[in-house]
Amino acid sequence: MFQIHIVDRSNQCDYQIHLEQHFRLRHKIYVDERGWHDLARPDGREVDEFDTEDATYLLAITPGEGVVAGSRLLPSLKPHLMSEVFPQLAPSGVPKADDIYEWTRIFVVSALREPGYPCVAAGAVYCGILEYCLRHRIRHLSIVCETYWFDRLARLGWNPRSLGPSLVHREETIIGLIVDMSPAALETTRRAYAIDGSVLWWKSISESEGEEAAQLRAETCNGLSQARG
Template sequence: MIHVITSRNRHLYEGELTQHFRVRYDIYVRDRQWLALDRPVPLEIDQFDTLDAIYLLSIDKGKLLGGSRLIPSMQPHLLSEVFPYLAPRGVPRRADVFEWTRIFVAKDQRGANGAAGTAKAAGGRALGEVLCGIFEFALDEGISAISAVGEMWWTPRFLEMGWKVEPLGLPTQIEGEWCNAFLFKVDDEVLANTRKCFGIEGSVLTRRGLRQPVVHHLDT
């Protein structure tokens, strides 16, 4: 199941969150060599891991299989603070737009095809559950779109999964990798397409503790 962790219930997940930051360190610092994120303690925590961050973690019998992070676009986030030049027409910033970052799948849950394979082959069911969890959560919470910065090799995977994607600019090389900013529409069709791609039926989300809306719409 995909556990939803917010500022209201993170005290119930202290061990899982620490494990998640440790796995992120292994993936992004040790494996991918994002050395700007290196710290004396082997936990990958950046400036956007605030109380506004929402974590969607795949946990099975205490084992972390994968996860991702959502940040409200009205708050400082990766696209607005680090890569605004990837969206020359303007960074989407609305209450119902969140940014998606730091997706990962534990090494023993991945397929063998890496970036060259399909989404299903490369990430397996663990990836599918995390992605379905993102859209299921977004639909539950009134989020209409999700922004992201990603490598261009993700593009055929987005199409394979039936996502509705809008590039926010032209591809740009970042540390030797062609990247772009994207905006993804959130609707029932996209969730259904993602479930079909990975062979997932029904809800993958579970929630513990207090719950509050993450999108606050102003009355008009």
């Protein structure tokens, strides 16, 4: 089973290598595969204005390949995609509260995607998001997404509600949603992907990967950290 690591401002230094891998995977998937060329960067890292210290990353990490899936959460009381770029998706007001976060940038490497079959890696990320939100008393997520996500999340018990009309962006129809983070949604999502128990990883990354990787991370944090922007 995939283990989902929570990476935030408190432990980003320990995960520098994995964060860099995650930014490069985002570029490969969103720019190279999906054709979002306005996000292209010469350094091959998909980083936007919301990849700040306020971001929380959920990364599926395997011992052999590193990051294979991931996503991002942002507090709704800070600048985020819906508030700054797509407020028109919520004409009655972008949802903002201590217990509301925004969910963006989910991805799974192509090797783990099988058309026509449930993607277990994606399911692990969904479960990780639900677990994290329940532990931190985050009751709702806002989402800017393609319209097909509405039915997908409804089947998983996330109770999606539209915040307003859809619009066409990058030749895709997108919508603003708000969904519920609930124990019932977690149980439904686990059943949908045949996941038993928690997917969250609570040990430090150094414990999971050994002394050599820990030394490499230390060197990265001390001398090789790159500016996000």
